[in-house]
Structures are given as structure tokens and as C-alpha cells.
Amino acid sequence: MLFAPVLLLVASSMRIVSGADWCYQSEVTCNHTCTGPEEWGLVSQHCSGRSQSPINIVTKRMLRRDFLPSFDFFGYQEAFHGHLINTGHSVQLDLPSGIRIENGNLNGAYKAVQLHLHWGKDGGPGSEHTIDGEQFPMEMHLVHIKEEYDSIAQAGKDPTGVAVLGFFIQKSMSANKKFDPLLDALKYITQPTNRTTLKGVSLEMLTLPKNNMTKYFRYSGSLTTPNCAESVIWSLFENPVPLSSKQIAVFARLQFPTGKQMVQTYRPVQPLNDRQVYYSRGHLAQLSGVLLITCVLVSSALSPSPSV
Template sequence: MMREIQLHKCAALILLVLIQVNTTASVHWGYDNDGPSRWSKIFPLCGKIRQSPINIVNSKAKVRSRLGNITMIGYDKPITTKIRNNGHTAQVDITSGDVFIKNGGLPGKYKLLQLHFHWGSDNGKGSEHTINGEQFPMELHLVHYLTSAAGVGEALTLPKGLAVIGFMFEISKDDNKEYTNIISALSQITKYSDRDIFSVQLAEFAVGDLLPNNPCHFYRYLGSLTTPSCDEIVVWSVFKEKIKISKRQLDEFRKLMSSEGVNLQNNFRPVQPLNGRVVQANFNVADTEDSSEGKENGRR
């Protein structure tokens, strides 16, 4: 009898140790002290060969107009969301409302789960993807999961379980009024919290209002989550059309604090090797104003 109790105690202790290790692993990464170059030591998938973000080079992109356009469903309907500071970004979680993407070469229909941002300490950096080596002041990611999966959990185990669409920002003189809702909530989530209770309900808005008018030109490649655990499960669509934002508005993002207790800035992962992957484009990249060839030859 005594021996049995001892064994139970031992099992409980092992369980406690396991829980603690797990908890530590889930939060122990960042962009400063635990910089991206060290992620793969704790999260082995971050060292694999199909990683994101990447540098997109126009002259090397393969034009595939057959991809067609991505169909955005429910992007024009107001939805319910809440925003929180998860220590790595400002994340807007969709709490109700059906927003989907399909077509555009996607292998199925995907449902919007959350959107979040990556930004820099100054306007010369911030985006995760770069185009012809150029980095932008901020990048928006809209994360969707495959609806044919049993749920988000199962989607995270599939090689194309997530479809993320990315948009670059460019600085404008005037504020982008569509972002007032999100930006005015930032002052309430300055501090990081891992508890959902500290999220702030946003006024209803249509996701499409956050995007440029009629976005249709995108680059496509297969990659990964850009944060640990870096799972290689993402069909990426990076759009050519950019979102406008004023410096004053961007500065509000820069006031957030990270899980490491410092200003949450430069929360972007550096670009990763292509390792033979080919980036496709659903538009004629040669017609792009910022095509590297055009610039080099001084044709524009």
C-alpha cells in the first residue's frame, strides 16, 4: 500500500515536470535575446528547408496566369473580433463571422482564423517578405485554415493546412481611416498577456476594408509559419498591392511591449533560403513598376 502511494507521487512529479517544460517551450522565443537564428535549437522545424519568409525576386518568378484570382468570401461583411498582445505581435482573432478564401490555385477552401502584423523600429524595415531585396515598414498576415480538415488542430498537421495571405504597407501622409478601429485599441493592449481575458473587443468591421482596393496580383510559394514552431504547412500568397499607413499610425504599433519586457519592434524573421523552390506569380511580373530588370536597365 505504502509503495503504491510512493509510485503515484512519483508519477505526479514527472507529470509536473513535463507540464513545466512544455509551458516554458511555448513562450521561450523572441526576436531579441532569443533571436531567430537560435530558434532551431529549441524548435527543430525552424531549421528545415521549406521555411518562410523569403525574398521574392521578380526576374526569377514564374508567371502562371492560370492560377487566376483568389476569391474572397465574406471579406465585405462586418464581423466580430477581439485584439490582444501575445508578446510577439498584435493579433486580431475572429470570434464570429464566416470569412473564407478559395480559388487562385489554392487546393481548397480556407477559413480566416486571425490576422496580425510584423513591423520595424523605423520605416526602413518591418516586413517579413522582401521583394527584390526591398523590405517594407510593416506586413499584414491573414491566417486561414483548410475547411476540409476536421478543425484547426488537424489543419496544423497537413502539408497545405494553412493559407496565409500577406500584404506590404507603404507610408502615406494621411492616416488610413480603416485602421482607426485597430490602432485606437492598441493603447489598451500595450502590455503582453498570455491570458485571453486581456483581449479587447473591437467594433465590427469588414476585413476587406483593411486591404487595398481590389487586390488581385499575388506571388505564390509553399513555406512555413514564420514563428516557432515554424511548421511547413503554409500555402503563401504575397500580394503586390500595398496598404497605406501614416507614420503616426505605425508609431502606435511600436509602443507595444514584448513578452521579454522591451518595446515590441522588429518582430520579423529574416528571409530564409529558397532551397530550389520556385515562386509563381498570377500576373506578368515584367509589367511591374518595381521589376528589378526595369530598374537596372533604367527603362522606367
């Protein structure tokens, strides 16, 4: 009678161990069995938590808040050399020390550690987060951790240890030349574990103009790949980064460990549960300030001059 529970425990343990080979749904085939997103809870119990990412942002239900001011960016405008890697799941750019963000209602400074992207197939839906059900062709994540930590794994143990800036990428009629250095380098890292050095780029080149980075969505969530630690302060910018269809198609050069094209590299949206999504009003506050100054000047101009 004791054998059944023991065998069940062994089988369960074996399933969890084999589940460590996680993958996206697009990589699951009859000849290659790996643990797809629906079973990532077998890889890490965090992936079955109640505060998981990504999510669908329903704009009618978000709350507008003045406590979400603009970010302060340090080192974003400085050119650097960084390692560009095919991780087997995505393309990742390791970032040098000295790049950090502050403000944005964050609790202190967060240093940048890496940048990676998620995309679809043939220019189709590929972002992880969605807005009112709309899925963009791509999504870029700039991962930051609190300055006192040395790694994402270490920061992941802190409920607010990680701050990710998310950028939706939308199709544009014209090419975004600022992305050319990164796109040109992809031909050197088509195979998993391949790496190359990306030279002379800056985060300012790959993101939005600062005046387009005041409007963002904020919520508390998780990493979107195992171990899915629920330690992320998410800030998703409303305005998308433009790339042409040809530029988006270049990411299909990369390959999964199976040799298949690296496509549809996104986790499906997760339940929001009892969390709240907030929307910054920094741009409205700036506009209100301009209107206030204008009103004061107009009022002064229309007021009768005092008698001499």
C-alpha cells in the same frame, strides 16, 4: 565512460526545453536570455527545414503563370466584432466563422482564423518577406486553414493545410482612416495577454480594393514563428496597403513580456533552396480580354457593310 553521453543528452534536452521561450532578436538582452530566430531549430525541428518562410522574392527569377486566378472572398465585406490580443510577440485579431477564401488555385475552401502583423522600429524596415531585397515597414498576415480543420496546429500537419494572404504595408503621406478602429484599440492591449474587443470592422477595410488583389506572388513555405510547420500556401499581394508614419508608429505602444517596446517583430528571410516563386497573371488576362473585345469592335466598325 557512460556518464559523458548521458550528461550530453541531458544538457541537450535542457537546452531544447529552455529554448521553448522563443523570441525575436530585438528582445534578446544580457538580462533576458530567450531563443532568438537563429536558434529556433532548438524550439522546433521544423524551423530548420528546407521550405521555411519568409523569403526574399527575386522578381527576375519568378515565373508568370496563368493558373493563378483571382481569389473569391466570402464575408470580407461584413462587419464583425473580434478579440484583439497582445500575444507577447505581436498583435492578433481573432476572426469569426463564416469568412473564407476560394479559387486562387487553392484546393478547396479555406476559412479565416486570425490576422496579425509584423513591424520594425521607428517606421524602419519591418516586413518579413522582401522583394528584391527591399523590406517594407510592416507586413500583415491573414491566416486561413482548410475548412475541415479546427485549429492552425491541426492544419499544420497537412502540407497544404494553411493558406496565408500577405499584405505589405507602405508609408503614405496621408492617413488610412479605415485602420483607425484597430489603431485606437491598441492602447488597451499594451501589455502581453491584454485583450479587448474590436467592433464594427471588416477585412475589406483592412486590405486592398479587390481590383488590386489580382497581382500576387505564390510559393510554398512555412509558418514564420515556431513551430514553423511547412504547411503554408503563401500568396503575397504586390500592391501595398498604405499607412501614414504616425499610424505605423502607434504599434510601438505594445510591449514584450520583458517590458521592452515591441519592435522588429520579424523573422529574417530564409533560403529559397529548390522552391519556385510564381507570379499571377490574372490582371493580364483581364486586360487581354478587354483588348480582345475592343479589337473585335474596332474591326467590325472598319469592315465594309454587306451590300443590300
